[in-house]
Amino acid sequence: MxxxxxxxxxxxxxxxxxxxxxxxxxxxxxxxVRLLSEAAGKTPVGKDGDEFRRIAHSVRGSGGSYGFSxxxxxAGDLEKAYLAGATTKRLADLVESLENVVASSIEQALLxxx
Numbered sequence: 001m002x003x004x005x006x007x008x009x010x011x012x013x014x015x016x017x018x019x020x021x022x023x024x025x026x027x028x029x030x031x032x033v034r035l036l037s038e039a040a041g042k043t044p045v046g047k048d049g050d051e052f053r054r055i056a057h058s059v060r061g062s063g064g065s066y067g068f069s070x071x072x073x074x075a076g077d078l079e080k081a082y083l084a085g086a087t088t089k090r091l092a093d094l095v096e097s098l099e100n101v102v103a104s105s106i107e108q109a110l111l112x113x114x
Contacts, residue, residue, distance in 0.1 A: 015109075021066040022106050028055050029102055032078075032095045036088065043088050053082050059098070068105055074098045 035044045035052045044052045056079035063072030078094040086094075 018066050018068075019109060021062065021068070022102065022109060025059055025063070025071065025102050026106065028059055029095065029099045031055055032098070036092055036095060039088070041088055043082070043085070043091065049082075053079060056082060070101050071098070071105060074101050 032052060032055055035048050038044075039048065043049065056075050060072050060075035060079055063069065063075060074094065074097050078091065078098060081090055081094055
């Protein structure tokens, strides 16, 4: 099922949960950007690295539950890249991709609410 049919099937309550997920995920993406920025051109490590991976993992796991498989896919790619020791540039590109897919999902949700 895609996000529209889930909302249709489960009604306004699910649509509200989707909106909350998107708002929370947007904030999490901003946190990923901050963690990369504070690492000053390096891959976040230690506590910041753990947080970076945890956020990617959490978004990956919850995206599909709310009907956003595209968000889950990009977050999963980000988590895998981090664990594989990807370059900071690759991580930044994936965070940007995640930011774009979240923004697109928010835009689609807003259009669907009209």
